[in-house]
Amino acid sequence: MTFTGVSQWFTRLLCKNDSKKYPCFSMILSLSSSSSSLSSAIELNSTMKKLIGSRQYKQVLGLFDRQFPMCTDVTFTLALKTCGKLEDHKCGVRIHQQLSLKSLQDPFLQTLLIHFYMHCHDVDQAQKIFSTIKEKTVYMYGAMFKGYISNNTPEKFIDLFEKISVEIDEVIITILFNACAKLCDSQAIKIGKDTLNRLPISFLQNQKLVDCLCRLDMFDEAQTVIDDYEKSNSPSLVMYTAMLSGARNYHHVSLSQKLYDRMRSLFLNQHSDLISAAILLSNTYASQ
Known part of the structure:
Protein backbone atom coordinates (compact mmCIF):
# COMPACT_ATOMS: atom_id res chain seq x y z
CA MET A 1 0.00 0.00 0.00
CA THR A 2 1.35 3.46 -0.95
CA PHE A 3 1.63 6.40 1.46
CA THR A 4 -1.42 7.97 -0.20
CA GLY A 5 -3.30 4.71 0.25
CA VAL A 6 -2.44 4.65 3.96
CA SER A 7 -3.67 8.20 4.31
CA GLN A 8 -6.97 7.32 2.59
CA TRP A 9 -7.36 4.27 4.85
CA PHE A 10 -6.91 6.46 7.96
CA THR A 11 -9.43 8.93 6.57
CA ARG A 12 -12.07 6.22 6.12
CA LEU A 13 -11.34 4.89 9.61
CA LEU A 14 -11.76 8.30 11.22
CA CYS A 15 -14.96 8.97 9.30
CA LYS A 16 -16.48 5.75 10.66
CA ASN A 17 -15.28 6.37 14.21
CA ASP A 18 -14.87 9.24 16.63
CA SER A 19 -11.45 10.73 15.85
CA LYS A 20 -11.00 11.59 19.54
CA LYS A 21 -10.69 7.86 20.22
CA TYR A 22 -7.72 7.69 17.85
CA PRO A 23 -5.59 10.78 18.59
CA CYS A 24 -2.48 9.20 17.13
CA PHE A 25 -4.31 8.45 13.85
CA SER A 26 -5.66 12.02 13.74
CA MET A 27 -2.17 13.43 14.19
CA ILE A 28 -0.70 11.18 11.49
CA LEU A 29 -3.46 12.15 9.09
CA SER A 30 -2.96 15.88 9.67
CA LEU A 31 0.78 15.49 9.19
CA SER A 32 0.37 13.57 5.97
CA SER A 33 -2.11 16.09 4.54
CA SER A 34 0.02 19.04 5.64
CA SER A 35 3.13 17.50 4.17
CA SER A 36 1.62 17.34 0.73
CA SER A 37 2.47 20.13 -1.67
CA LEU A 38 0.31 23.20 -1.13
CA SER A 39 -0.47 25.15 -4.27
CA SER A 40 -0.67 28.67 -2.81
CA ALA A 41 -0.06 30.87 0.22
CA ILE A 42 -3.82 31.14 0.69
CA GLU A 43 -4.10 27.36 0.98
CA LEU A 44 -1.12 27.29 3.34
CA ASN A 45 -2.65 29.91 5.63
CA SER A 46 -6.02 28.15 5.56
CA THR A 47 -4.39 24.85 6.56
CA MET A 48 -2.49 26.53 9.39
CA LYS A 49 -5.69 28.13 10.69
CA LYS A 50 -7.40 24.73 10.75
CA LEU A 51 -4.49 23.20 12.66
CA ILE A 52 -4.59 26.09 15.15
CA LYS A 85 0.23 29.82 22.65
CA LEU A 86 3.10 27.38 23.20
CA GLU A 87 5.14 30.03 25.04
CA ASP A 88 7.98 28.93 22.79
CA HIS A 89 10.29 31.91 23.11
CA LYS A 90 13.14 30.37 21.12
CA CYS A 91 10.94 29.56 18.12
CA GLY A 92 9.32 33.00 18.21
CA VAL A 93 12.72 34.69 18.19
CA ARG A 94 13.72 32.60 15.18
CA ILE A 95 10.56 33.60 13.31
CA HIS A 96 11.13 37.23 14.28
CA GLN A 97 14.61 37.05 12.75
CA GLN A 98 13.18 35.65 9.50
CA LEU A 99 10.90 38.65 8.92
CA SER A 100 11.87 40.95 6.05
CA LEU A 101 12.67 44.61 6.65
CA LYS A 102 9.35 45.51 5.03
CA SER A 103 7.42 43.15 7.30
CA LEU A 104 9.17 44.57 10.35
CA GLN A 105 7.62 47.94 9.46
CA ASP A 106 4.09 46.53 9.38
CA PRO A 107 2.11 47.97 12.36
CA PHE A 108 0.12 44.76 12.85
CA LEU A 109 3.24 42.58 13.00
CA GLN A 110 4.98 45.10 15.25
CA THR A 111 2.06 44.90 17.67
CA LEU A 112 2.02 41.12 17.47
CA LEU A 113 5.73 40.95 18.29
CA ILE A 114 5.16 43.11 21.37
CA HIS A 115 2.33 40.78 22.43
CA PHE A 116 4.52 37.74 21.86
CA TYR A 117 7.50 38.93 23.87
CA MET A 118 5.32 40.19 26.71
CA HIS A 119 3.50 36.85 26.77
CA CYS A 120 6.87 35.08 27.03
CA HIS A 121 7.92 37.48 29.84
CA ASP A 122 10.65 39.07 27.72
CA VAL A 123 9.70 42.62 28.72
CA ASP A 124 13.05 44.09 27.66
CA GLN A 125 12.68 42.88 24.07
CA ALA A 126 9.09 44.14 23.89
CA GLN A 127 10.25 47.55 25.12
CA LYS A 128 13.06 47.56 22.58
CA ILE A 129 10.64 46.92 19.69
CA PHE A 130 8.22 49.56 20.97
CA SER A 131 10.95 52.18 21.33
CA THR A 132 12.02 51.80 17.69
CA ILE A 133 8.51 52.39 16.30
CA LYS A 134 8.10 55.98 15.07
CA GLU A 135 4.34 56.02 14.51
CA LYS A 136 2.85 54.24 17.52
CA THR A 137 -0.81 53.18 17.48
CA VAL A 138 -3.27 52.75 20.32
CA TYR A 139 -3.00 48.98 19.78
CA MET A 140 0.75 49.08 20.37
CA TYR A 141 0.23 50.99 23.59
CA GLY A 142 -2.45 48.49 24.54
CA ALA A 143 -0.05 45.59 23.96
CA MET A 144 2.56 47.28 26.15
CA PHE A 145 0.07 48.11 28.88
CA LYS A 146 -1.40 44.60 28.99
CA GLY A 147 2.11 43.18 29.01
CA TYR A 148 3.17 45.33 31.94
CA ILE A 149 0.12 44.24 33.93
CA SER A 150 0.53 40.53 33.09
CA ASN A 151 4.21 40.74 34.07
CA ASN A 152 3.28 42.43 37.35
CA THR A 153 5.00 45.75 36.60
CA PRO A 154 2.16 48.30 36.93
CA GLU A 155 4.66 51.06 37.75
CA LYS A 156 6.02 50.78 34.19
CA PHE A 157 2.46 51.06 32.90
CA ILE A 158 1.99 54.33 34.80
CA ASP A 159 5.29 55.72 33.50
CA LEU A 160 4.39 54.94 29.89
CA PHE A 161 0.81 56.19 30.27
CA GLU A 162 2.10 59.62 31.25
CA LYS A 163 4.01 59.75 27.95
CA ILE A 164 1.22 58.42 25.71
CA SER A 165 0.97 60.24 22.39
CA VAL A 166 -2.31 58.86 20.99
CA GLU A 167 -5.94 59.18 21.96
CA ILE A 168 -6.78 56.49 24.52
CA ASP A 169 -9.75 54.15 24.24
CA GLU A 170 -11.94 52.40 26.82
CA VAL A 171 -9.74 49.29 26.90
CA ILE A 172 -6.68 51.31 27.87
CA ILE A 173 -8.68 53.30 30.43
CA THR A 174 -9.80 50.07 32.08
CA ILE A 175 -6.23 48.74 32.16
CA LEU A 176 -5.08 52.08 33.59
CA PHE A 177 -7.46 51.94 36.53
CA ASN A 178 -6.50 48.34 37.19
CA ALA A 179 -2.83 49.37 37.26
CA CYS A 180 -3.60 52.29 39.56
CA ALA A 181 -5.51 49.96 41.86
CA LYS A 182 -2.54 47.58 42.03
CA LEU A 183 -0.16 50.37 42.96
CA CYS A 184 -2.61 52.45 44.98
CA ASP A 185 0.02 55.04 45.88
CA SER A 186 -0.34 58.82 45.73
CA GLN A 187 0.85 59.02 42.10
CA ALA A 188 -1.53 56.29 40.95
CA ILE A 189 -4.52 57.84 42.73
CA LYS A 190 -3.72 61.26 41.24
CA ILE A 191 -3.52 59.79 37.73
CA GLY A 192 -6.79 57.95 38.32
CA LYS A 193 -8.57 61.12 39.40
CA ASP A 194 -7.09 63.21 36.59
CA THR A 195 -8.08 60.60 34.01
CA LEU A 196 -11.60 60.36 35.43
CA ASN A 197 -12.10 64.08 34.78
CA ARG A 198 -11.10 63.59 31.12
CA LEU A 199 -13.22 60.53 30.38
CA PRO A 200 -15.87 60.65 27.65
CA ILE A 201 -19.48 60.50 28.80
CA SER A 202 -19.91 57.09 27.15
CA PHE A 203 -17.26 55.53 29.37
CA LEU A 204 -18.73 57.07 32.53
CA GLN A 205 -21.55 54.57 32.09
CA ASN A 206 -19.17 51.60 31.89
CA GLN A 207 -19.94 49.15 34.70
CA LYS A 208 -16.27 48.17 35.03
CA LEU A 209 -15.39 51.75 35.97
CA VAL A 210 -17.12 51.42 39.36
CA ASP A 211 -14.97 48.42 40.26
CA CYS A 212 -11.79 50.27 39.26
CA LEU A 213 -12.69 53.37 41.27
CA CYS A 214 -13.59 51.38 44.37
CA ARG A 215 -10.26 49.59 44.29
CA LEU A 216 -8.67 53.05 44.44
CA ASP A 217 -10.80 54.01 47.48
CA MET A 218 -12.63 56.54 45.29
CA PHE A 219 -16.13 55.72 46.54
CA ASP A 220 -17.61 59.19 46.09
CA GLU A 221 -16.58 59.12 42.44
CA ALA A 222 -17.98 55.59 42.09
CA GLN A 223 -21.31 56.71 43.53
CA THR A 224 -21.41 59.60 41.07
CA VAL A 225 -20.88 57.13 38.20
CA ILE A 226 -23.76 54.98 39.52
CA ASP A 227 -26.06 58.01 39.89
CA ASP A 228 -25.32 59.16 36.33
CA TYR A 229 -25.79 55.64 35.01
CA GLU A 230 -29.22 55.30 36.63
CA LYS A 231 -30.47 58.49 34.98
CA SER A 232 -30.90 56.54 31.75
CA ASN A 233 -30.61 52.88 32.79
CA SER A 234 -32.06 50.44 35.29
CA PRO A 235 -29.96 49.94 38.46
CA SER A 236 -27.03 47.60 37.86
CA LEU A 237 -26.42 44.74 40.29
CA VAL A 238 -22.86 44.48 38.96
CA MET A 239 -22.10 48.06 39.96
CA TYR A 240 -23.50 47.72 43.46
CA THR A 241 -21.73 44.41 44.03
CA ALA A 242 -18.44 45.93 42.89
CA MET A 243 -18.89 48.86 45.26
CA LEU A 244 -19.86 46.58 48.15
CA SER A 245 -16.80 44.43 47.51
CA GLY A 246 -14.59 47.52 47.46
CA ALA A 247 -16.11 48.78 50.71
CA ARG A 248 -15.34 45.39 52.26
CA ASN A 249 -11.70 45.63 51.18
CA TYR A 250 -11.34 49.05 52.81
CA HIS A 251 -13.37 48.04 55.91
CA HIS A 252 -16.04 50.72 55.36
CA VAL A 253 -18.74 49.24 57.58
CA SER A 254 -21.30 52.03 57.41
CA LEU A 255 -20.99 52.31 53.62
CA SER A 256 -21.30 48.54 53.28
CA GLN A 257 -24.49 48.51 55.33
CA LYS A 258 -25.93 51.39 53.30
CA LEU A 259 -25.12 49.62 50.03
CA TYR A 260 -26.59 46.32 51.20
CA ASP A 261 -29.83 47.99 52.28
CA ARG A 262 -30.04 49.71 48.92
CA MET A 263 -29.46 46.41 47.10
CA ARG A 264 -32.23 44.72 49.08
CA SER A 265 -34.71 47.38 47.96
CA LEU A 266 -33.57 47.36 44.32
CA PHE A 267 -33.01 43.64 43.71
CA LEU A 268 -35.55 42.02 46.00
CA ASN A 269 -36.18 39.01 43.74
CA GLN A 270 -32.53 38.15 43.08
CA HIS A 271 -32.14 35.94 46.12
CA SER A 272 -28.83 34.23 45.35
CA ASP A 273 -27.14 37.56 44.60
CA LEU A 274 -28.46 39.05 47.83
CA ILE A 275 -27.06 36.08 49.73
CA SER A 276 -23.64 36.83 48.24
CA ALA A 277 -24.06 40.48 49.18
CA ALA A 278 -24.97 39.49 52.75
CA ILE A 279 -21.77 37.43 52.96
CA LEU A 280 -19.73 40.44 51.82
CA LEU A 281 -21.44 42.57 54.46
CA SER A 282 -20.80 40.05 57.23
CA ASN A 283 -17.14 39.84 56.19
CA THR A 284 -16.89 43.61 56.48
CA TYR A 285 -18.24 43.54 60.04
CA ALA A 286 -15.94 40.64 60.89
CA SER A 287 -12.89 42.59 59.72
CA GLN A 288 -13.39 45.23 62.43
Missing part, protein backbone atom coordinates in the same frame (compact mmCIF):
# COMPACT_ATOMS: atom_id res chain seq x y z
CA GLY A 53 -8.33 25.57 15.54
CA SER A 54 -7.70 21.94 16.49
CA ARG A 55 -4.83 22.99 18.79
CA GLN A 56 -2.20 21.11 16.79
CA TYR A 57 0.34 23.83 17.41
CA LYS A 58 3.51 21.85 16.77
CA GLN A 59 2.11 20.78 13.41
CA VAL A 60 1.50 24.44 12.58
CA LEU A 61 5.14 25.32 13.16
CA GLY A 62 6.32 22.25 11.27
CA LEU A 63 4.19 23.24 8.29
CA PHE A 64 5.52 26.80 8.49
CA ASP A 65 9.11 25.54 8.28
CA ARG A 66 8.42 23.13 5.40
CA GLN A 67 6.54 25.70 3.30
CA PHE A 68 8.67 28.71 4.21
CA PRO A 69 9.33 29.87 0.59
CA MET A 70 5.64 30.69 0.07
CA CYS A 71 5.08 32.33 3.49
CA THR A 72 3.40 35.74 3.59
CA ASP A 73 2.94 38.22 6.44
CA VAL A 74 -0.28 36.38 7.28
CA THR A 75 1.69 33.14 7.58
CA PHE A 76 4.20 34.80 9.90
CA THR A 77 1.32 36.15 11.97
CA LEU A 78 -0.15 32.67 12.40
CA ALA A 79 3.25 31.21 13.29
CA LEU A 80 3.97 33.91 15.88
CA LYS A 81 0.54 33.49 17.46
CA THR A 82 1.23 29.76 17.69
CA CYS A 83 4.57 30.38 19.39
CA GLY A 84 2.74 32.56 21.87
Whole structure:
Protein backbone atom coordinates (compact mmCIF):
# COMPACT_ATOMS: atom_id res chain seq x y z
CA MET A 1 0.00 0.00 0.00
CA THR A 2 1.35 3.46 -0.95
CA PHE A 3 1.63 6.40 1.46
CA THR A 4 -1.42 7.97 -0.20
CA GLY A 5 -3.30 4.71 0.25
CA VAL A 6 -2.44 4.65 3.96
CA SER A 7 -3.67 8.20 4.31
CA GLN A 8 -6.97 7.32 2.59
CA TRP A 9 -7.36 4.27 4.85
CA PHE A 10 -6.91 6.46 7.96
CA THR A 11 -9.43 8.93 6.57
CA ARG A 12 -12.07 6.22 6.12
CA LEU A 13 -11.34 4.89 9.61
CA LEU A 14 -11.76 8.30 11.22
CA CYS A 15 -14.96 8.97 9.30
CA LYS A 16 -16.48 5.75 10.66
CA ASN A 17 -15.28 6.37 14.21
CA ASP A 18 -14.87 9.24 16.63
CA SER A 19 -11.45 10.73 15.85
CA LYS A 20 -11.00 11.59 19.54
CA LYS A 21 -10.69 7.86 20.22
CA TYR A 22 -7.72 7.69 17.85
CA PRO A 23 -5.59 10.78 18.59
CA CYS A 24 -2.48 9.20 17.13
CA PHE A 25 -4.31 8.45 13.85
CA SER A 26 -5.66 12.02 13.74
CA MET A 27 -2.17 13.43 14.19
CA ILE A 28 -0.70 11.18 11.49
CA LEU A 29 -3.46 12.15 9.09
CA SER A 30 -2.96 15.88 9.67
CA LEU A 31 0.78 15.49 9.19
CA SER A 32 0.37 13.57 5.97
CA SER A 33 -2.11 16.09 4.54
CA SER A 34 0.02 19.04 5.64
CA SER A 35 3.13 17.50 4.17
CA SER A 36 1.62 17.34 0.73
CA SER A 37 2.47 20.13 -1.67
CA LEU A 38 0.31 23.20 -1.13
CA SER A 39 -0.47 25.15 -4.27
CA SER A 40 -0.67 28.67 -2.81
CA ALA A 41 -0.06 30.87 0.22
CA ILE A 42 -3.82 31.14 0.69
CA GLU A 43 -4.10 27.36 0.98
CA LEU A 44 -1.12 27.29 3.34
CA ASN A 45 -2.65 29.91 5.63
CA SER A 46 -6.02 28.15 5.56
CA THR A 47 -4.39 24.85 6.56
CA MET A 48 -2.49 26.53 9.39
CA LYS A 49 -5.69 28.13 10.69
CA LYS A 50 -7.40 24.73 10.75
CA LEU A 51 -4.49 23.20 12.66
CA ILE A 52 -4.59 26.09 15.15
CA GLY A 53 -8.33 25.57 15.54
CA SER A 54 -7.70 21.94 16.49
CA ARG A 55 -4.83 22.99 18.79
CA GLN A 56 -2.20 21.11 16.79
CA TYR A 57 0.34 23.83 17.41
CA LYS A 58 3.51 21.85 16.77
CA GLN A 59 2.11 20.78 13.41
CA VAL A 60 1.50 24.44 12.58
CA LEU A 61 5.14 25.32 13.16
CA GLY A 62 6.32 22.25 11.27
CA LEU A 63 4.19 23.24 8.29
CA PHE A 64 5.52 26.80 8.49
CA ASP A 65 9.11 25.54 8.28
CA ARG A 66 8.42 23.13 5.40
CA GLN A 67 6.54 25.70 3.30
CA PHE A 68 8.67 28.71 4.21
CA PRO A 69 9.33 29.87 0.59
CA MET A 70 5.64 30.69 0.07
CA CYS A 71 5.08 32.33 3.49
CA THR A 72 3.40 35.74 3.59
CA ASP A 73 2.94 38.22 6.44
CA VAL A 74 -0.28 36.38 7.28
CA THR A 75 1.69 33.14 7.58
CA PHE A 76 4.20 34.80 9.90
CA THR A 77 1.32 36.15 11.97
CA LEU A 78 -0.15 32.67 12.40
CA ALA A 79 3.25 31.21 13.29
CA LEU A 80 3.97 33.91 15.88
CA LYS A 81 0.54 33.49 17.46
CA THR A 82 1.23 29.76 17.69
CA CYS A 83 4.57 30.38 19.39
CA GLY A 84 2.74 32.56 21.87
CA LYS A 85 0.23 29.82 22.65
CA LEU A 86 3.10 27.38 23.20
CA GLU A 87 5.14 30.03 25.04
CA ASP A 88 7.98 28.93 22.79
CA HIS A 89 10.29 31.91 23.11
CA LYS A 90 13.14 30.37 21.12
CA CYS A 91 10.94 29.56 18.12
CA GLY A 92 9.32 33.00 18.21
CA VAL A 93 12.72 34.69 18.19
CA ARG A 94 13.72 32.60 15.18
CA ILE A 95 10.56 33.60 13.31
CA HIS A 96 11.13 37.23 14.28
CA GLN A 97 14.61 37.05 12.75
CA GLN A 98 13.18 35.65 9.50
CA LEU A 99 10.90 38.65 8.92
CA SER A 100 11.87 40.95 6.05
CA LEU A 101 12.67 44.61 6.65
CA LYS A 102 9.35 45.51 5.03
CA SER A 103 7.42 43.15 7.30
CA LEU A 104 9.17 44.57 10.35
CA GLN A 105 7.62 47.94 9.46
CA ASP A 106 4.09 46.53 9.38
CA PRO A 107 2.11 47.97 12.36
CA PHE A 108 0.12 44.76 12.85
CA LEU A 109 3.24 42.58 13.00
CA GLN A 110 4.98 45.10 15.25
CA THR A 111 2.06 44.90 17.67
CA LEU A 112 2.02 41.12 17.47
CA LEU A 113 5.73 40.95 18.29
CA ILE A 114 5.16 43.11 21.37
CA HIS A 115 2.33 40.78 22.43
CA PHE A 116 4.52 37.74 21.86
CA TYR A 117 7.50 38.93 23.87
CA MET A 118 5.32 40.19 26.71
CA HIS A 119 3.50 36.85 26.77
CA CYS A 120 6.87 35.08 27.03
CA HIS A 121 7.92 37.48 29.84
CA ASP A 122 10.65 39.07 27.72
CA VAL A 123 9.70 42.62 28.72
CA ASP A 124 13.05 44.09 27.66
CA GLN A 125 12.68 42.88 24.07
CA ALA A 126 9.09 44.14 23.89
CA GLN A 127 10.25 47.55 25.12
CA LYS A 128 13.06 47.56 22.58
CA ILE A 129 10.64 46.92 19.69
CA PHE A 130 8.22 49.56 20.97
CA SER A 131 10.95 52.18 21.33
CA THR A 132 12.02 51.80 17.69
CA ILE A 133 8.51 52.39 16.30
CA LYS A 134 8.10 55.98 15.07
CA GLU A 135 4.34 56.02 14.51
CA LYS A 136 2.85 54.24 17.52
CA THR A 137 -0.81 53.18 17.48
CA VAL A 138 -3.27 52.75 20.32
CA TYR A 139 -3.00 48.98 19.78
CA MET A 140 0.75 49.08 20.37
CA TYR A 141 0.23 50.99 23.59
CA GLY A 142 -2.45 48.49 24.54
CA ALA A 143 -0.05 45.59 23.96
CA MET A 144 2.56 47.28 26.15
CA PHE A 145 0.07 48.11 28.88
CA LYS A 146 -1.40 44.60 28.99
CA GLY A 147 2.11 43.18 29.01
CA TYR A 148 3.17 45.33 31.94
CA ILE A 149 0.12 44.24 33.93
CA SER A 150 0.53 40.53 33.09
CA ASN A 151 4.21 40.74 34.07
CA ASN A 152 3.28 42.43 37.35
CA THR A 153 5.00 45.75 36.60
CA PRO A 154 2.16 48.30 36.93
CA GLU A 155 4.66 51.06 37.75
CA LYS A 156 6.02 50.78 34.19
CA PHE A 157 2.46 51.06 32.90
CA ILE A 158 1.99 54.33 34.80
CA ASP A 159 5.29 55.72 33.50
CA LEU A 160 4.39 54.94 29.89
CA PHE A 161 0.81 56.19 30.27
CA GLU A 162 2.10 59.62 31.25
CA LYS A 163 4.01 59.75 27.95
CA ILE A 164 1.22 58.42 25.71
CA SER A 165 0.97 60.24 22.39
CA VAL A 166 -2.31 58.86 20.99
CA GLU A 167 -5.94 59.18 21.96
CA ILE A 168 -6.78 56.49 24.52
CA ASP A 169 -9.75 54.15 24.24
CA GLU A 170 -11.94 52.40 26.82
CA VAL A 171 -9.74 49.29 26.90
CA ILE A 172 -6.68 51.31 27.87
CA ILE A 173 -8.68 53.30 30.43
CA THR A 174 -9.80 50.07 32.08
CA ILE A 175 -6.23 48.74 32.16
CA LEU A 176 -5.08 52.08 33.59
CA PHE A 177 -7.46 51.94 36.53
CA ASN A 178 -6.50 48.34 37.19
CA ALA A 179 -2.83 49.37 37.26
CA CYS A 180 -3.60 52.29 39.56
CA ALA A 181 -5.51 49.96 41.86
CA LYS A 182 -2.54 47.58 42.03
CA LEU A 183 -0.16 50.37 42.96
CA CYS A 184 -2.61 52.45 44.98
CA ASP A 185 0.02 55.04 45.88
CA SER A 186 -0.34 58.82 45.73
CA GLN A 187 0.85 59.02 42.10
CA ALA A 188 -1.53 56.29 40.95
CA ILE A 189 -4.52 57.84 42.73
CA LYS A 190 -3.72 61.26 41.24
CA ILE A 191 -3.52 59.79 37.73
CA GLY A 192 -6.79 57.95 38.32
CA LYS A 193 -8.57 61.12 39.40
CA ASP A 194 -7.09 63.21 36.59
CA THR A 195 -8.08 60.60 34.01
CA LEU A 196 -11.60 60.36 35.43
CA ASN A 197 -12.10 64.08 34.78
CA ARG A 198 -11.10 63.59 31.12
CA LEU A 199 -13.22 60.53 30.38
CA PRO A 200 -15.87 60.65 27.65
CA ILE A 201 -19.48 60.50 28.80
CA SER A 202 -19.91 57.09 27.15
CA PHE A 203 -17.26 55.53 29.37
CA LEU A 204 -18.73 57.07 32.53
CA GLN A 205 -21.55 54.57 32.09
CA ASN A 206 -19.17 51.60 31.89
CA GLN A 207 -19.94 49.15 34.70
CA LYS A 208 -16.27 48.17 35.03
CA LEU A 209 -15.39 51.75 35.97
CA VAL A 210 -17.12 51.42 39.36
CA ASP A 211 -14.97 48.42 40.26
CA CYS A 212 -11.79 50.27 39.26
CA LEU A 213 -12.69 53.37 41.27
CA CYS A 214 -13.59 51.38 44.37
CA ARG A 215 -10.26 49.59 44.29
CA LEU A 216 -8.67 53.05 44.44
CA ASP A 217 -10.80 54.01 47.48
CA MET A 218 -12.63 56.54 45.29
CA PHE A 219 -16.13 55.72 46.54
CA ASP A 220 -17.61 59.19 46.09
CA GLU A 221 -16.58 59.12 42.44
CA ALA A 222 -17.98 55.59 42.09
CA GLN A 223 -21.31 56.71 43.53
CA THR A 224 -21.41 59.60 41.07
CA VAL A 225 -20.88 57.13 38.20
CA ILE A 226 -23.76 54.98 39.52
CA ASP A 227 -26.06 58.01 39.89
CA ASP A 228 -25.32 59.16 36.33
CA TYR A 229 -25.79 55.64 35.01
CA GLU A 230 -29.22 55.30 36.63
CA LYS A 231 -30.47 58.49 34.98
CA SER A 232 -30.90 56.54 31.75
CA ASN A 233 -30.61 52.88 32.79
CA SER A 234 -32.06 50.44 35.29
CA PRO A 235 -29.96 49.94 38.46
CA SER A 236 -27.03 47.60 37.86
CA LEU A 237 -26.42 44.74 40.29
CA VAL A 238 -22.86 44.48 38.96
CA MET A 239 -22.10 48.06 39.96
CA TYR A 240 -23.50 47.72 43.46
CA THR A 241 -21.73 44.41 44.03
CA ALA A 242 -18.44 45.93 42.89
CA MET A 243 -18.89 48.86 45.26
CA LEU A 244 -19.86 46.58 48.15
CA SER A 245 -16.80 44.43 47.51
CA GLY A 246 -14.59 47.52 47.46
CA ALA A 247 -16.11 48.78 50.71
CA ARG A 248 -15.34 45.39 52.26
CA ASN A 249 -11.70 45.63 51.18
CA TYR A 250 -11.34 49.05 52.81
CA HIS A 251 -13.37 48.04 55.91
CA HIS A 252 -16.04 50.72 55.36
CA VAL A 253 -18.74 49.24 57.58
CA SER A 254 -21.30 52.03 57.41
CA LEU A 255 -20.99 52.31 53.62
CA SER A 256 -21.30 48.54 53.28
CA GLN A 257 -24.49 48.51 55.33
CA LYS A 258 -25.93 51.39 53.30
CA LEU A 259 -25.12 49.62 50.03
CA TYR A 260 -26.59 46.32 51.20
CA ASP A 261 -29.83 47.99 52.28
CA ARG A 262 -30.04 49.71 48.92
CA MET A 263 -29.46 46.41 47.10
CA ARG A 264 -32.23 44.72 49.08
CA SER A 265 -34.71 47.38 47.96
CA LEU A 266 -33.57 47.36 44.32
CA PHE A 267 -33.01 43.64 43.71
CA LEU A 268 -35.55 42.02 46.00
CA ASN A 269 -36.18 39.01 43.74
CA GLN A 270 -32.53 38.15 43.08
CA HIS A 271 -32.14 35.94 46.12
CA SER A 272 -28.83 34.23 45.35
CA ASP A 273 -27.14 37.56 44.60
CA LEU A 274 -28.46 39.05 47.83
CA ILE A 275 -27.06 36.08 49.73
CA SER A 276 -23.64 36.83 48.24
CA ALA A 277 -24.06 40.48 49.18
CA ALA A 278 -24.97 39.49 52.75
CA ILE A 279 -21.77 37.43 52.96
CA LEU A 280 -19.73 40.44 51.82
CA LEU A 281 -21.44 42.57 54.46
CA SER A 282 -20.80 40.05 57.23
CA ASN A 283 -17.14 39.84 56.19
CA THR A 284 -16.89 43.61 56.48
CA TYR A 285 -18.24 43.54 60.04
CA ALA A 286 -15.94 40.64 60.89
CA SER A 287 -12.89 42.59 59.72
CA GLN A 288 -13.39 45.23 62.43
